[in-house]
Structures are given as structure tokens and as C-alpha cells.
Amino acid sequence: MKTPPEENPTTSLKDVDWSDFRDHIATAEQDGSRKWVYPRQVSGRFFRWRTWFSWLLLVIMFAGPFITINGNPLLMMNIVERKFVVLGQIFWPQDMIIFAIAALVGLTGIVIFTAAFGRVWCGWACPQTIMMEMVFRKIEYLVEGDAPQQRALNQASWGAGKLLKKTLKLAIFYALSFLVGNVLLSYIIGWQALYQIITDPPGQHITGLSFMIGFSLLFYGIFARFREQACTFICPYGRFQSVLLDENSIVVAYDHKRGEKRAPIKREHKFAERWQAGLGDCVACNQCVAVCPTGIDIRDGTQMECVHCTACMDACDNVMTKIGAARGLIRYASLNGIERGERLRFTPRLAGYCVVLAALMSLLAVMIFTRADAEATLLRAPGSLFQQMPDGHFSNLYTVRVVNKTSRELPVELRLESPAGTLQVMGGKLVVPPEKLLENSLLVELDSAAMKSGTTPVVIGVYSGGKKLQTLKTAFIGPRN
Numbered sequence: 001m002k003t004p005p006e007e008n009p010t011t012s013l014k015d016v017d018w019s020d021f022r023d024h025i026a027t028a029e030q031d032g033s034r035k036w037v038y039p040r041q042v043s044g045r046f047f048r049w050r051t052w053f054s055w056l057l058l059v060i061m062f063a064g065p066f067i068t069i070n071g072n073p074l075l076m077m078n079i080v081e082r083k084f085v086v087l088g089q090i091f092w093p094q095d096m097i098i099f100a101i102a103a104l105v106g107l108t109g110i111v112i113f114t115a116a117f118g119r120v121w122c123g124w125a126c127p128q129t130i131m132m133e134m135v136f137r138k139i140e141y142l143v144e145g146d147a148p149q150q151r152a153l154n155q156a157s158w159g160a161g162k163l164l165k166k167t168l169k170l171a172i173f174y175a176l177s178f179l180v181g182n183v184l185l186s187y188i189i190g191w192q193a194l195y196q197i198i199t200d201p202p203g204q205h206i207t208g209l210s211f212m213i214g215f216s217l218l219f220y221g222i223f224a225r226f227r228e229q230a231c232t233f234i235c236p237y238g239r240f241q242s243v244l245l246d247e248n249s250i251v252v253a254y255d256h257k258r259g260e261k262r263a264p265i266k267r268e269h270k271f272a273e274r275w276q277a278g279l280g281d282c283v284a285c286n287q288c289v290a291v292c293p294t295g296i297d298i299r300d301g302t303q304m305e306c307v308h309c310t311a312c313m314d315a316c317d318n319v320m321t322k323i324g325a326a327r328g329l330i331r332y333a334s335l336n337g338i339e340r341g342e343r344l345r346f347t348p349r350l351a352g353y354c355v356v357l358a359a360l361m362s363l364l365a366v367m368i369f370t371r372a373d374a375e376a377t378l379l380r381a382p383g384s385l386f387q388q389m390p391d392g393h394f395s396n397l398y399t400v401r402v403v404n405k406t407s408r409e410l411p412v413e414l415r416l417e418s419p420a421g422t423l424q425v426m427g428g429k430l431v432v433p434p435e436k437l438l439e440n441s442l443l444v445e446l447d448s449a450a451m452k453s454g455t456t457p458v459v460i461g462v463y464s465g466g467k468k469l470q471t472l473k474t475a476f477i478g479p480r481n
């Protein structure tokens, strides 16, 4: 029988129960140091499909900054200039509400997807998994060999061979990290700005160059050293799992009903004899553990560290094929699927999530399609009150700011709609350059007959091409009676 962990009298905390996999992470040694994971190379149908899919995503990721729609990038998150482009549509800080709704739609989508299909995203589409498992890990296998050779190399004393391999790997890893860092930077500032940083004299772009080096070192640190710890410690998505998954969610799962009781297979034994002897299909070969990049044993059940990379499914399928058993001892399945043979069900919880998602998507669509091409704000000119003109009229001075959200020049006309009076834009016509903000002064004149004592409400229409874009309301200050 398992003895309970002892109380630590100095801290009143329980000591870690190292015999219980849920009491510690798989990559921690008992002295607290990190257990380096050496996953074995894997082959199989899932790995093949993931490889093809990864290539597609990598092409999209690296080509993304150069793809334009209507002259705008596919995706750009320019935090510096507070300008954001999604699918060629420019969004400004004034559109933050749209962004907030879009973020909610994304979050709800993730919740629904995870509740139904577990962490499929992590295994198939997450940039961290793709870069780590499909790019950096493959290079490591090429340079240092499979897991046993890597382990032996790390334990060997330093010599010419080890130095050469480690230097070569470091150089390739750093070059790739530099590339990835630059791609990320071009998603932030655009590839044209990045090109300028690269081609201009270094002194002109100290900040940009610092970011280039910083991002390169960050990615090098993640892919060369931090690795699976990014998924275990940093990524919040893995933590969400415990509240999002239920017994109907599809996850990478070990079929314990079929696999247990596990025992090595003997050459002379037939499967029927194993079953008669009360043994299951798991031949305790540990191949599923050997290939796992997060160092866990999926036979213990669904775990936070599992990124659904499908390596254990391939490894086990290969073993099953070799011993003449059906594939799928480890497969995509739900707990109910394994225990009761149930298929994926559309549960009331999923239905509720879908209703919320549909409502948010409709709201988002309405907001995007009714979004004005320009947005104007009107402020009183600082330090000004009112002036009386020689003809007896009163005037107020304002500052108008117009943001052009389109990629073309936008002529804007301001009309005083109430009360009766005149409106004059200083410097003539307002033509806002594409994707820019224009600031100008505005003089409003009212006849004293149209004014109220103290402040008079004023309504100004913002027009472009004869179409009303916005209504601005402000106060006109005049003398008190």
C-alpha cells in the first residue's frame, strides 16, 4: 500500500509524493533540478500529416508580412504607432471596442473548440509546437542524432567532435531564431520598416536593432533551452484545460480498458492467450513515453503537460502493427468514448457556448460593417473662451481631429447643423491623407439671437462624398445675460 507523504514540520507543507505523477511535474528531479527530456524520433501517419500541415503553416507564417490586401498587410500589430491591420482592414485605437469583441469571439471559439476537441490547436497549429517539434527538434536530430546519441553526447567530455556538433547546432539555432525574431518584428512594424532598419546605418535605428537582437535571443532561449517548459509554465492555455475539458472532450487518450493489464509480450504467446491470462494489449514497451516531448506517460491519463502532439499515438501504432494487433491503443478519444463506447456528443454546455459565440460574432460583424471610414473628435481650443465680432456675432475656436481609417485620401466636410450660424475650417478644405490623423482649427460663429445664456449646444455633421459619417456635439460659450 502507498504510504502518505510526510508532513514537513518546519513549513507545514506536505513533502512531494514522488510516486504520484500528479504530485510533481514530469521534468523535475527530486532535488528540484530540471530533468532534460530526450524524446526519441518518431514516425507514423500522424507525424506525416502534421509535417505537411506544419509546412503549410510555416509558409503562411513566413510569407504573412509580405502578403497584402488592398495595399495593407494581412496582419500587423503595430503597438508603437497604435495601428492594427487584420486581413487588410486597418483598426485604430478608436476601434478598441471592435478589438475587444473580436478577442471575446476568439476566446469563446477557443473554449468551444477545446471543450469538443481538447488541445488539437497545441499539437497541430501552435507556433511554439511547430517551431520546436518540426524545425528545431529535426535539426537537433540531424546534427546530434536520436535521443540515445544526444544523451551520450551531453555526457561525453569535451573534444573536437562534441565542440563541432554543439557549435554547429548553436549557429543554426541562432540563425533560425534571428529569422523568427525578424518575422515577428515585421508583424509588428511591417517589413518595409524592418528593411529600413537592416539597410540604414545602425546608428539611426538603435531601438529597432535592440529589438532584433532581443527577439533573436528570446527565441534562441525558448527553442534551445526552455522548450516544453514554455507550454508547462508559461502558456495559460494548458491551465485552462482542467476547466474546459470534460468526459466528452476528445483528447489523446490511452485505452486503458483495452491496454490493461500491461505486460511484456513473449514471442511464443498469442494475443488470445494474453487475454485469457487477464492481460491487455499494452506490452509495456514504453515507446509512448520515449517519444513524448514533455516527458509524460499518457497511460497515467490526461495531463496538463500533454500538448497533443500525437507522437505517442504513432509510436504505439507502430508497436501494435509489429505485434499484429489493431492500431489505436492510444488514440483521439473521449473518456466516455473509451469507457462506454460513446461518440462525440453535442452537450448542453457546448450548445450554450455556441449561442454565446454566435451572438458575439453577429455583434462583431455589425460593428465591422457599420464602421465609419473616418472618425472625428472636436475639442475647444485651449485657453479660448469667445470673441465678439464687429458685426455683433460671437465666435468660438475649436480643434478638430480626423482619423482616416482607409488607405485612400479622404476629403472631409464639416457642416454646422444647429443652431443657425457659420462654420469655417482654417486653411481651407480638409483632406485627410490615407491612414493618417489630421488636426485643424475650426471657427464657429453664431448670431446672438441663436444663442442661449452661457453655453449653447452645437451640432456639427461630418461628411465625405456627400455621405454623413458622424455627428459631433459640443458647447458654444457666449456671454451670460
Ligand code: SF4
Binding pocket: 254, 259, 262, 281, 282, 283, 284, 285, 286, 287, 288, 289, 299, 315, 316, 317, 319, 329, 330
Ligand atoms: S507504446 Fe503502446 S504498447 Fe508500448 S507501452 Fe505505450 S501504450 Fe503500451
Ligand code: SF4
Binding pocket: 252, 288, 291, 292, 293, 294, 295, 296, 297, 298, 305, 306, 307, 308, 309, 310, 311, 312, 313
Ligand atoms: S502524451 Fe503523447 S500527445 Fe501528449 S505530449 Fe506526450 S507524446 Fe504528445
